[in-house]
Amino acid sequence: MRTLPTLKTLGFRIGLVTTAVAVVCLLVAAIVSYPLIRSAAETQARRQLARQATLVAGLNPQRTASAKVRQLLSKAGTKLTIALPGGEVRGEVLPAADMKALLAGQAFSRVETVDGERSYVEGRPLDDGGGLALVQVASLAPKDQDEFLWRELVAALAGLLVAVAAGVLLARRLARPLRLTSAGARRMAAGERSVRVTPSGPVEVASVAEAVNSLAGALEVSERRQRDFLLSVSHELRTPLTTIRGFAEALSDGVADDAVGTGQIMLTEAQRLDRLIGDLLDLARLQAQDFRIDHAPTDLAEVVRAAAQVWSARCTAAGLVFRLEAADSPVVVRTDPGRVRQIVDGLADNALRATPAGAMMVIALRVEPGSAVLEVRDGGPGLNPEDLAVAFEKSVLTERYRGQRPGGTGIGLALVRGLVVRLGGTITASTAPEGGARFTIHLPTP
Structure with missing residues (x-):
């Protein structure tokens, strides 16, 4: 340390x-x-x-031994002044005002300057007339x-x-x-993720320990999801690679009966690999600061109608019913039209794979106060409450329903959410009126 x-x-x-x-x-x-x-x-x-x-x-020191009294007072640093009725003054001469008060037989308590020093002066009258004063240096x-x-x-x-x-x-x-x-x-x-610190000390210091514990828990969860994601991706890569390798060996050994059919299978698996690698690259780029977003005034109604032409044809080919719900009037927002189309295509591709023949896929656009709302809905098996909570986690739903539902790369919804966030919008998952899943996107309007 x-x-x-x-x-x-x-x-x-x-x-x-x-x-x-x-x-x-x-x-x-x-x-x-x-x-x-x-x-x-x-x-x-x-x-x-x-x-x-x-x-x-x-x-009454004028009658008694005033010299003895004066001597005792002097030892204590005190001077004695006596003013007699006839005007005679014995001892220290005081300021005129003090002498006048003494001769008049008045009592007083003052701080005066005597012989250039700040002094306390206490005057008292005498029984026979006149008065006396004690003087002490004020220090x-x-x-x-x-x-x-x-x-x-x-x-x-x-x-x-x-x-x-x-x-x-x-x-x-x-x-x-x-x-x-x-x-x-x-x-x-x-590398330890089981570390937990016991919070102690003042509240501010304890909160630091609690924050470290929270960080340790978050890292533990994040790394566990990362491991699960890597396992899922490796599984997705291994399956088409195994297929391609098997058919390539068959072609190499000359035992493939239908070379055209074998080539078609290999092409399909290669396209699957390409799509997975493309999703991984897009997801990695999305985390980078230099991920390109070209904001411009965009008519979402036009983007949705262009997407609807493509997905209507693909739904017809797959035996699905397609419906577009969008007004004819423009819905203009400042965003990246290419990224919006990528979002719509990603959600529609998921819906197409999950929806059985005869069910419905819907692409909808409407305007709400402060935002334009895009929706992709389907009539597939849908998502339960537990699925909705992790719908945008990488590969979670793919692993949960592997072998039960047609699945993609497991990265599509995570990629869609990342794109929506980079466009300044929000996305939520819920149950559609058609019985399947509904993904709702809010993009802010000017």
Whole structure:
């Protein structure tokens, strides 16, 4: 089994894609989460500063040891400013609006620029008048930033490992049934037709296995029909060849009593061989893309009348009753008149062989909405429902009724159907009102 390069395997690509998606998701999460976490941290810091401001205001630091309070706050990175009623300010000088609020004994919570740094400012009134404010730089401490970044990195690595593991498992889950299906297809290519793959995995992957199973079944049926067809053709070839060989040996040995009669028999068998070979060649050409079809505006009524003259005479000679059902008005379609005549002659030839003396053969033409309808009907033994289902299969009916009904090469109806399809039409088989078989052809009209 051919081994694909690792970089080209589905598993590797799925793992790569899932890893890339995980990395992108982690980057997006980090970009989105960092400001949210920072905002939450700032909110928490402001709340904590507000509680400290309320607590310090309750201590009334202008009466107590304000230096000691200031020292404790400084250790926490917080500065203290006290504004006394007389206008005296102790500590950090704040923006004018904040100083005015403090002197007026107003409480406030703001974000200001103090000494060139963005800072949180929490102001509270004092019992004796004036107020105090706590000032804290609005930034995470280096220690907090390092801890935050480290936690982000650990979370990202953990998420990446989980994504890679999930990608590998997913890749194996998807690739395994595909590998099994591929192995089954290769066995089919090697000639095995009994290969069946168990559908598994996701619906799309399982459908591939089901399609391979369907293909294996179709190939099995097709090859069986091909073998049957070859057996039938070999039988058809062997019979006239045996006859010709026998009479040729009789002529060569000088034991033939009637040379003219012997020659006539040999000529008939040779014509039969020629007809079989011609049908085989036509059928082979029909499958080729360069099979010639000359479309042109064609009066089907004229084609049918010309065919009727020939088949009326042949039916009379064979003791059959012939009838033409066609209007005098033209029925014009764009098609190949030569191929249409070949179709009519092929169906009529089958009908002539199958219809007993005294019965009827009919060639009919009529117009329906969107199509011209050609029919060839006969009063022969007809086709049962099982026959209708395989009427256009090569040699099936010939083998089924060998020795019971007069038969042709077994290729005629398959050839007719191929011609009709190449002309863009459809053909069906059914039971005729005359009691035999009816073949109906629809050719599209302009």
